[in-house]
Amino acid sequence: MPIRLPRRILLASAAATLAAPALAQASPLRFAVGPFQPTPGDTRRAFAPFFAHLAAQLGRRHELSVTSDWAGIAVALGSGQVDCAWMGPWGYVLARARAGAEPIATVLWRGSPTYHAIILARPELAITRFPEDARGMSISFADAGSTSGWLVPHHWFLQRGIDPRSYFRYRDGASHAANVIAVANGQVDLATDFDRNLAAMLASGRVRAEQVKEVWRSEPLPNDALAVRRDLPSETSQALAAAALASTDSVLPPDYTGWVAATPETYAPIEEAGRALGRLRNA
The missing domain is CATH 3.40.190.10 (Periplasmic binding protein-like II)
Structure with missing residues (x-):
């Protein structure tokens, strides 16, 4: 003789059967x-x-x-x-x-909830005062969507009445990793980066500490x-x-x-x- 289940159990079972595919x-x-x-x-x-x-x-x-x-x-x-x-x-x-x-x-x-934008230079360059001693040098900025590699350094220069496009031999659009490597290999004099990225590249051995030097650092971001x-x-x-x-x-x-x-x-x-x-x- 078949067992008759209460109506509320049947309804709950049907609802669960319908809901399972919907969730999946x-x-x-x-x-x-x-x-x-x-x-x-x-x-x-x-x-x-x-x-x-x-x-x-x-x-x-x-x-x-x-x-x-x-x-x-x-x-x-x-x-x-x-x-x-x-x-x-x-x-x-x-x-x-x-x-x-x-x-x-x-x-x-x-x-820490903050980090810093930085500008790196070839270690052999004589840069005591930045940016004065770096005028006319080549510089690579990151792409225009980067906070530390484009926006923040551009804003810092603007506050000092400097247009980096005419103050340096300027280019932009590089990745942060490419910027660091370009400085380390001597392909460019200066490049933008951020402290977290440089730390990671140093830790992984992609670049050595003696291949780059920091010449500028932003306020905490x-x-x-x-x-x-x-x-x-x-x-x-x-x-x-x-x-x-x-x-x-x-x-x-x-x-x-x-x-x-x-x-x-x-x-x-x-x-x-x-x-x-x-x-x-x-x-």
């Missing part, structure tokens, strides 16, 4: 990360565990894109091609100005942002923030030690520099 087919979280390592493959290997961790905490599938330049990640987040991105401060400010992207956390590097697109559901944004803030260095690239909460005000100095240089005028 939920769209994946779309993550992106900027070109923090010398190659896209290096960046993916270093940062993939963190994004896999975030997705796992939310019980979601995920995809990870590695952008080839700093401006590209701002475009991707601002246009809604990705849901959440680990991006440089200037990239975040561009994405916020153009499409309302919101920061949910600032990364800690060796326990807010570290990279974890940002989300403007129309991401608030519950998803809050869950991503909670997962990031609870993460440890076990899922982060070397020397990154965690995250702290961030707001747009965290990145106000970067926005100020962008406006001073006219880069946000039409954003």
Whole structure:
């Protein structure tokens, strides 16, 4: 004789059966990360565990894109091609100005929420006063989407009434790794970089300490942002923030030690520099 189940149990069972495929087919979280390592493959290997961790905490599938330049990640987040991105401060400010992207956390590097832009020089060059002693030398800036490699040093020169395009033999558009190697190999006299990248390249043996010297260092800058697109559901944004803030260095690239909460005000100095240089005028 068949067993008759109560109607409420049958309804609950049917609802669960219908819900399971829906959950399984939920769209994946779309993550992106900027070109923090010398190659896209290096960046993916270093940062993939963190994004896999975030997705796992939310019980979601995920995809990870590695952008080839700093401006590209701002475009991707601002246009809604990705849901959440680990991006440089200037990239975040561009994405916020153009499409309302919101920061949910600032990364800690060796326990600090700040870092520095730097300018490197060939060690044999006699530069006692910078930039006076370096006038007319060749200099390589990073691409225009870089905070430390383009925006901040340009702003510093602007504040002193200097146009680096005429003050130096100027070029831009290089990656940070390429800038460091160009100085180390003597291909260029000066180049922009940031302290975290130089430390990583020294630690990996890609460049030796005696091949470069620092001739300029910025004031402390807010570290990279974890940002989300403007129309991401608030519950998803809050869950991503909670997962990031609870993460440890076990899922982060070397020397990154965690995250702290961030707001747009965290990145106000970067926005100020962008406006001073006219880069946000039409954003």
